[in-house]
Amino acid sequence: MKQLLIGNAAVARGLWEAGVRVVSSYPGTPSTEITEFASKYDEIYCEWAPNEKVATEVAFGAALAGARSACAMKHVGLNVAADPLFTLSYTGVRGGMVICVADDPAMHSSQNEQDSRHYAIAAKVPMLEPSDAQEAYDFAKAAFDISEKYDTPVILRMCTRIAHCQSIVETGEREERDLIPYEKQPAKYIMMPGYAKKKHPMVEERTAALTSLAENCPFNKIELVSGSEIGIVTSGTSYQYVKEVFGDSVSVFKIGLANPMPVESLKKFASSVKRLIVVEELDPVIETHLKNIGLKPEGKSLFPMIGEFSQKDVKKILLGKEEATVSADSPIPGRPPVMCPGCPHRGIYYVLSKLKITALGDIGCYTLGATPPLNALDSTLCMGASISGLHGFNKARGNDSEGKTVCVIGDSTFMHSGMTGLCNVSYNASNSTVIILDNSITGMTGHQQNPTTGYTIKGDPTAKIDLEALCRALGIARVRVVDPYDLKACEAVIKEELASREPSVIISRRPCMLLKYVKPKAPLKVDADKCRTCKSCMRLGCPAISVNGGKAVIDATQCVGCGVCRQLCPFDAIKGDEE
Amino acid sequence: MMKNTNIMIVGVGGQGSLLASKLLGHVLIKQGCDVKVSEVHGMSQRGGSVVTYVRCGDKVYSPIISEGEADFIVSFEKLEAARHASMLKIGGAVIVNTQQIDPMPVITGAAVYPENVLEELKSKGVKVDELDALSLAKEAGSIKAVNLVLMGRLSRYFPYGEDVWLSAIEETVAPKFVEMNKKAFLLGKNA
Numbered sequence A: 001m002k003q004l005l006i007g008n009a010a011v012a013r014g015l016w017e018a019g020v021r022v023v024s025s026y027p028g029t030p031s032t033e034i035t036e037f038a039s040k041y042d043e044i045y046c047e048w049a050p051n052e053k054v055a056t057e058v059a060f061g062a063a064l065a066g067a068r069s070a071c072a073m074k075h076v077g078l079n080v081a082a083d084p085l086f087t088l089s090y091t092g093v094r095g096g097m098v099i100c101v102a103d104d105p106a107m108h109s110s111q112n113e114q115d116s117r118h119y120a121i122a123a124k125v126p127m128l129e130p131s132d133a134q135e136a137y138d139f140a141k142a143a144f145d146i147s148e149k150y151d152t153p154v155i156l157r158m159c160t161r162i163a164h165c166q167s168i169v170e171t172g173e174r175e176e177r178d179l180i181p182y183e184k185q186p187a188k189y190i191m192m193p194g195y196a197k198k199k200h201p202m203v204e205e206r207t208a209a210l211t212s213l214a215e216n217c218p219f220n221k222i223e224l225v226s227g228s229e230i231g232i233v234t235s236g237t238s239y240q241y242v243k244e245v246f247g248d249s250v251s252v253f254k255i256g257l258a259n260p261m262p263v264e265s266l267k268k269f270a271s272s273v274k275r276l277i278v279v280e281e282l283d284p285v286i287e288t289h290l291k292n293i294g295l296k297p298e299g300k301s302l303f304p305m306i307g308e309f310s311q312k313d314v315k316k317i318l319l320g321k322e323e324a325t326v327s328a329d330s331p332i333p334g335r336p337p338v339m340c341p342g343c344p345h346r347g348i349y350y351v352l353s354k355l356k357i358t359a360l361g362d363i364g365c366y367t368l369g370a371t372p373p374l375n376a377l378d379s380t381l382c383m384g385a386s387i388s389g390l391h392g393f394n395k396a397r398g399n400d401s402e403g404k405t406v407c408v409i410g411d412s413t414f415m416h417s418g419m420t421g422l423c424n425v426s427y428n429a430s431n432s433t434v435i436i437l438d439n440s441i442t443g444m445t446g447h448q449q450n451p452t453t454g455y456t457i458k459g460d461p462t463a464k465i466d467l468e469a470l471c472r473a474l475g476i477a478r479v480r481v482v483d484p485y486d487l488k489a490c491e492a493v494i495k496e497e498l499a500s501r502e503p504s505v506i507i508s509r510r511p512c513m514l515l516k517y518v519k520p521k522a523p524l525k526v527d528a529d530k531c532r533t534c535k536s537c538m539r540l541g542c543p544a545i546s547v548n549g550g551k552a553v554i555d556a557t558q559c560v561g562c563g564v565c566r567q568l569c570p571f572d573a574i575k576g577d578e579e
Numbered sequence B: 001m002m003k004n005t006n007i008m009i010v011g012v013g014g015q016g017s018l019l020a021s022k023l024l025g026h027v028l029i030k031q032g033c034d035v036k037v038s039e040v041h042g043m044s045q046r047g048g049s050v051v052t053y054v055r056c057g058d059k060v061y062s063p064i065i066s067e068g069e070a071d072f073i074v075s076f077e078k079l080e081a082a083r084h085a086s087m088l089k090i091g092g093a094v095i096v097n098t099q100q101i102d103p104m105p106v107i108t109g110a111a112v113y114p115e116n117v118l119e120e121l122k123s124k125g126v127k128v129d130e131l132d133a134l135s136l137a138k139e140a141g142s143i144k145a146v147n148l149v150l151m152g153r154l155s156r157y158f159p160y161g162e163d164v165w166l167s168a169i170e171e172t173v174a175p176k177f178v179e180m181n182k183k184a185f186l187l188g189k190n191a
Helices: A008-018 A032-038 A052-064 A075-078 A082-091 A117-123 A133-150 A194-217 A236-244 A262-270 A287-294 A312-320 A345-355 A365-370 A385-398 A410-426 A467-473 A487-499 B017-030 B078-083 B117-123 B133-141 B143-155 B162-172 B175-190
Strands: A001-005 A024-026 A044-047 A071-074 A098-105 A155-160 A164-168 A221-223 A230-236 A251-255 A257-259 A275-279 A359-360 A405-410 A433-439 A478-482 A504-509 A545-548 A551-554 B006-013 B036-039 B047-055 B072-077 B086-096 B127-133
Touching: A001 A008, A001 A133, A001 B017, A001 B117, A001 B127, A008 A098, A008 A155, A008 A164, A008 A478, A024 A032, A024 A052, A024 A075, A032 A044, A052 A071, A052 A082, A071 A075, A075 A082, A082 A194, A098 A133, A098 B086, A117 A287, A133 A155, A133 A164, A133 A194, A155 B086, A194 A257, A221 A410, A221 A504, A230 A236, A230 A262, A230 A287, A230 A433, A236 A251, A236 A275, A236 A312, A251 A262, A251 A433, A262 A287, A262 B143, A275 A287, A345 A365, A345 A405, A345 A433, A345 A487, A345 A504, A359 A385, A365 B006, A385 A410, A385 A433, A405 A410, A405 A551, A410 A433, A410 A467, A433 A467, A467 A504, A467 B017, A467 B036, A478 A487, A478 B036, A478 B047, A487 A504, B006 B017, B006 B078, B017 B036, B017 B047, B017 B143, B072 B078, B072 B143, B078 B117, B086 B117, B086 B143, B117 B127, B117 B133, B127 B143, B133 B143, B133 B175, B143 B162, B162 B175
Parallel strands: A024 A044, A024 A071, A071 A098, A098 A155, A230 A251, A230 A275, A359 A405, A405 A433, A433 A504, A478 A504, B006 B072, B072 B086, B086 B127
Antiparallel strands: A001 A164, A164 B036, A221 A251, A545 A551, B006 B047, B036 B047
């Protein structure tokens, strides 16, 4: 059947058809929908794990048990899952196992622009790289055959423009597969030195075998054009940009098996052209391989290492041509993402900003508190770094920082890797104040359940981790809960906890305004006669409030009646419907 | 070979451009086109500037549209139309909802909203097809139907019959919203 699918849905379809039984993932843009779509197939047990390391280990366990399994994550998630990955390369699998990882060139929704191909090379595992949704589906399915035949996990490398692009996919049907009987094999699965030493040579042999596969496999596509002086080696979306510009007029070697890459077939391709050019986003991985095998390609001397490409870049760099354009003369103000009207994080950030508190931040919607006018954050590094970072900050500065420095971390991020940081705060006794912004969902990635919400990925009720009890169990005696819509209460609690001489956790609790069960209240209005344009309400950075005609105005289409702005108006000019 | 048609749908996160591109993709695929639709999820959706690329033709390679390549820009907001004007092909058209939504730098006073930006584009020869899609959406029954009003307007530029679009609405929209969305579509088309 032919259908229009986004790349991530195509991957999920491929997993399902390949007979996958278990999928465990942590959400992360642009990988999230792989698991969301997979969860819609009843034959797949699907879950949100607390983090990518857990997810990968769950998939390993399922593979060890003889099932086909998968996990999905964004590029930085693979950093978290790197520990199991590197040794999984040694143990291999029993049922096939695929790790789907989605890179984000141009950082549409990420904190860095790392290139996941390095992981495949470093961990010595095969990596497939599709260039559209059809290939995402095909490669996801085929990855399991490689996994089982070569006894290795396989990485499927997606990127934003594959993951979130819909194109036409011809799908098939699910192939039911029996569980492979479990068999105890200590020398294969227990990686202590004696056994691991025997496994390493097998990993090297496997790479050699996979390199032979790469010489002649359906994943690499050679499009030779007789008389073409230029030969382009490319992969993923870059292939599409090359084809958009050149059509069938130049010779192209499209790499689909990104690791290991072939040797002889690339040498032969190079010998058929005068000029060998590599078009690849991010790092010069293909280029380095070509140089290693003695070829002389042009790559990063022409194309940037930064950001994502488009047909425009290929056309400009290789043909020196540009399309004519028009534009407005007036400067166009930027429109950065902002916290939504009624966002529960806004109240806490307003108080932190007002009190001029240093705040170490974390990964999630609440990173947007860093932007004007709140400017409430001082750092954002990676999942969980707010708490451990605060501990280090306070250890370094002691009394100088303890009373005026906090960290903020979301509920899902706390479960992902904040707990260990908090454990360190209590164990190594820093006088740190940790604020958990509990909006009862994984927000930024589009509302995924997590261990604190009480629901599974399918929406079924399940055990709900009690954050207060968890923090106490991790050694924090002072645990407070506050409603971020109540600015006075927030200010009082933050001041008290900063003044206390022991570690503390403040749980700022209110569900995300975008959750379906959260009903917006009637929009508020500004009484223009009472408004003196003091702009106190504007300090919140609420997108529903602006100044128009010399007075503050609340946009009724955006306002959800949270009432936080009302608490700031010194002239009582902001009214609800009832007044 | 049929020339590719490139359509950009631009707006502010949360305005419903996802349904617009879903509908458009559905119509195009039914007409036998090769189609690619690209959008960005995640952080930019939070009230930021959002962009969807829709490309169709005999064979579409690139999932995205580059500067000077768009045949149409469908904009949910004035400023966003201007922001992406350089994506337009010379001779291309902008279909724009005349709603103004101040971005945060304007709200904080760090920048000024360029009020006459559509006039500027017109003076440079850009075909600007403007309509008050918000009012038409209200008339249809929901301010959220701005997307369908704009799709109705865009449909004027395509050679497909009204029935093609209306049945696509039936196939892509939740049943209880079909009538309202059809009304919004027709209001946009005939306004």
